[in-house]
Structures are given as C-alpha cells and as structure tokens.
Amino acid sequence: MICCLNPDCKNPQNPDGKEVCQSCNTPLVPLLRNRFRVISLLSDEGGFGRTYLSEDTDKLNDLCVVKQLAPKFKGTWSQKKAMELFSEEAKRLQELGEHPQIPTLLAYFEQDNCLYLVQQFIDGNNLLQELQLRKHYRDWDIQSILLDLLPILKFIHNRGVIHRDIKPENIIRRKVDGRLTLIDFGSSKQLTARVQKKHGTSIGSHGYSAIEQIRDGKAYPSSDLFSLGATCFHLLTGVSPFQLWMEHGYSWVKNWQDYLHSPVSNELTTIISKLLETDIQNRYHSTDEVIRDLSKQYTHLLAPASNSFLPTSKHNNFYPKKYLFLRNLLLIITTMVFLGLGEFGYRNFHQLQTAISSRFSKNRMTENTQPVVYQEQQESKENVVLMKTITEINNSNSLASVIITPDGKSIASGVNKSIKFWDTATGKEIITLTGHEKNINKLVISADGKILISGSDDKTIKVWNLDTGKVIHTLISHTDSVYALAISKDAKTLVSASDDKTIKVWNLDTGKLIRTLTGHSDWVRALAISSDGVTIASGSFDKTIKIWNINQETPINSLTPNYQTVTSLAFSPDGKILASASRDRTIKLWDMVTNKEIRTLEINNNATSLVFSPHGNILVAANRDCSECHLIINSEIKMWDVNTGEKILTLTEHTKTVNSLAFSADGKTLVSGSDDQTIKIWNFPF
Incomplete structure (x- = not known):
C-alpha cells in the first residue's frame, strides 16, 4: 500500500503502483526524501498535519513514524506556534534520542511546502491502552512504572528539558522487552530564564498538568513530577484526571485516595500524595528525591518490565x-x-x-x-537437598543479606536494624547484634570467621568482633546509604559502595579510610573484590561496570554490558572471571585478562545476587519473582556450569524474591534469604 500525503484526503490508502490518489487525485509520493515509504495513516492532527506509519528503505524497511506539519491557517498565530513546537520537538529528539527509552530522530526536513519529522517506531501499547486491557494495576505495578520512568525524566531534566505533557497516552511499553518509552516531545520546552520568569503559553493536558503550568505557562521539573503522579493515579483508579479537573478543578488531589478500588502501601501513598501537591514548594523537586523515597522500602528497585x-x-x-x-x-x-x-x-x-x-x-x-509456572528442566535437582527452612524471622520488612560462617556452623542475616545469628544444624536463633539506627543492607564476613561487617541506610559501616559480639570500629565517611561491601581474602582491607556514588577503601585493622574512588555518576550497589586483593569491580545505576586498582582513585577500565542498571557482581575464586547481572535479565561472564565477554546466560528475570561455588565450577544466581507476567515466573535460584554455560538446575522453593546467596567455605552448604521472610539451607553436592 502507498499513502496519500494530502492532509485533507478522506481516504489516503492506495494500492501500490498508483501515481495519483484514487480519492483526492493528488500525485502520490513513492518515497519521502528518496528514503521513507509512507504506508498507512496513524492519526490526524486536525488541520495541522498527520502522522503516518512508514518504512525506512535505508534500513531494510524498518518501521518508522513520519509526522507531517501542514497547517491550513497560514500566516496565523496558530501556524507560527505549530511550527515552533514542531521544530522544538525535532531539536529535543535530536538531543535526547541517545537515551534508549526515548525515540530516536531519524530525519527532519521540508518537502512540498510541508515539514516532516521522522522518528523511531516504538512497537507497543501506551499505558492508557494497557489500562483498558488489564483494568487493574497493583501497588507493585505502579512502583515498577515509577522506577522505569524516573530515570528517563532525570535524563531529560539534566539536559534542561521539561516534557510538559506526561500522561498515559505518551508512555509506551515496548513489546520487545516490556520497558517504558516516553514519547511526544512536541510540548517540551527548554528550562530557561524565559520559561521560569515570564508568563508563557499554557501547554499540556488538563488534569495531568500542574497548576503553575496551566495557570501561568510556567514549567519546572516538579511540573513533570505532578503529571507523573496524575498518571499513577489514573492507572491505580481507572479514573481520568481530566474528568475530575473538569468537575472539581484541582481539589480532587486532596482526597485522591477516595477513588482507590483497593488499598496501596503507606509508602506509595505518601509518595503519590507528594507528587500531587498543588503547592510547588511542597511537591518533589527532583526525580532523585522520588527514587530515594522509593528505594528506602525496595532495595532492588525495578521489577522486570512485563511483556x-x-x-x-x-x-x-x-x-x-x-x-x-x-x-x-x-x-x-x-x-x-x-x-x-x-x-x-x-x-x-x-x-x-x-x-x-x-x-x-x-x-x-x-x-x-x-x-x-515457568520452570526449567531440573534433571539434577535430586542432588540438591533442602536441609532446613528458618522461619522465625518476625516482623521483618528487610531481609536483604545473608551469610554463612566459613565453618558452616552458623548463619547471619540483616533483619531490619539488627543482625541475627542462627544455628545451621537446628535453625534456632543464637544471638542478635544491635547498633545500627536504620535497615542493614549488606553483610560480609572475613575468611577466618573472626569479624563481620555490616553496611546500613544510616550511612555507617560497623565492624564486629564475632568472639565478643562487640563493635570494633564504626566507619563514617559515606554521605548516603551503604549497599555493597567486599572484604579482601587476608581480611586487611574493606571496600564499600554507597548511593553517594563513591567507593571507599578502608584499613580494617585501624578503621581508617585509605582512599575514595570516584568515577560513577549514579548509585553504586554492586561490588566485588578479586582474590588478588587488588582488583575491584563495581556496578552502578549509571549502567556501567568499572574495574579498579585498589591503589588508584580512578577506574582502569569500564564495561557497558547492556545499557541497563547493574544489579550484582561476583569474581570467580581464581579472579579470572567476573560475573555481572543487570536489568536486561541476563548474566554475562567476562574474561578479566582481556575484559571481553565470554558468554551470556539467560535468566528470564532480574538477578538480585550472584555467587560462585568455592571450587569455581558453578555459578549460582537468585532472581526476583515476576508477579506481572502472564506466564508466572516464580522467584528462583538457578545454577550454571561455568565452563560450558549449560544450565544445571533451577530451585523454586522460595515464594518471593530471593535477595541474597552465600556458600560455606567448603562449598557443601548454600544458604538463601528471601522476601518471603525465610532463610533456606541447602546441601550442595557439586
């Protein structure tokens, strides 16, 4: 088919081979700019042009979107404003299209007295269509949506751009990977003194747009955050903010919870209420503030995007x-x-x-x-025996880290603000250590089993003497939550990573800070130290893995596995292989001599923890549950042969996300800790 480009044509579809439109007699254009074949009409902009589905002949007929500007009212203010917005949209896409969740600008040109903008085609449903299909969004769905969109908003805000029209129709979930894409930058505007200080034209969608944007034509990053809150409200309730605005103005935001069909968590309620503040002074001012509040409750931030x-x-x-x-x-x-x-x-x-x-x-x-239930073949499962399940973890909102002492006799876990020890054989609690003021995110133990180290949301690291149960050192230097720790084999050096974007190296004998490593541009939540005691790997929300020499303050190498947040890292016992997991639902194995990828392991979900067996022949990974999937993917523990990449078995006994894994020194015992508030102890025969 070939499509007529006359914006007034009533029936623009024509069979291939025609030279003039059968409906309006306008000459047909086989290829726009000798490149783009227009094949069907997507939408009509009501007097200003149309949007078409097209094929890019320079890229093996990849689908693309052609937006046409052909205003009827030439010489008018409307035409001038439309051309201004159209040009701005092209500029924004040129600047922002490098982000993998923003459509790429392919071309911008004038032909036959019309302006054309060509952009990447995003194959997927927008969130309004998704809402109409699924009818109901749960608490976790909204958290996932927020945490997929907020980094995109941070990206555009950091470049001085405000979207100004965030709503479900302008957010598409890609079919290929389920990630969200932000579209329609026609209303976006540079954050300049002109926008902030002068009254401008009101652009946006009533009900979704903040009061300062509609009333004064002013737009700020927090204006986009109001729109994001209104979008979450619409998805949770099924009620259109536009309809509420028509009936009640902005008064509906004060009692937005009255429209809920089912309750949501107190944490999410607080966040949405702050997003929907009409007073800009009381609203969130940046995406980082929203992400920080979400991450206080949810350590592994982003659920796998659903397909x-x-x-x-x-x-x-x-x-x-x-x-x-x-x-x-x-x-x-x-x-x-x-x-x-x-x-x-x-x-x-x-x-x-x-x-x-x-x-x-x-x-x-x-x-x-x-x-x-999605589950891999488990021919070898009978070789791994679940020895015991520890369930006496009362009132726990956070079971983020578990470890086993080198002798395998006891297990420690961070339970909220305390560290609890259990007897491996009996599963009974032995002792509880307290001292942190906020939740504990990570535990590590020395190879000799004499000291344990904990990192917390209270920004401190505590070094514990396991013989006495007393704190030896409290390490204070990080300015934000500590999420990752790694200890050298000789127990002389500790490495820590934080949401303050830094990595710190400590002398464990003295408790003194040796140096601070800088180079990441976002939170650092994955960390590993090689057996040589010198090589460090760190993974960040900036979507990179950095390799460091412990004696240098800047990285010696940087790996970019897949443009997704890195969630976990582990060195093989000999230090020759680095395993990395990230939110593209894969695990990659890296050769540390060449820094080249060895192979990719498909996990089908986001991995939360990686650990090599002490012999180095098996890699074990834990992953989130996938409550959004139509094929239900439970929380699982998967195991691979490191040499061949062959999957050995899958364990599915946990009922919620598995956050942490650890081996005993002899490799005979594996322990796992989960959001189901259990610790499982496995006999490991490999």
Missing part, C-alpha cells in the same frame, strides 16, 4: 477448542476493525492481537485454578 507473553507452540495444548475458536474469531474481527481505523493505527492492531492471546491464556489459567 504480553504469547503462548509458544509447546503451550498450545492448554487451549481447548472453544478457546482457540473464540480467540481466533476475536483476532479476525480485530484485524477487520483496525484496518479501517487510522486513528489507532497499525501499531495498536498488533498490540491488541497480543493482548487478546494473552488474555485467553490468563482466562484459561483461571478456569483450571492452576497457574502455568
């Missing part, structure tokens, strides 16, 4: 004939409808196909009352 999982051929037998018939009938009807509806377009047609198939999968699971 609409279509059943593969091996699952087809889950559908009885009536379900297959109804599903296929709906898909046929949908095909016919969407071919006639340019407003929703090609993209939405494919997304609704996926949603229908997924919905039938979900309905079938409900009918059987047995969910389809």
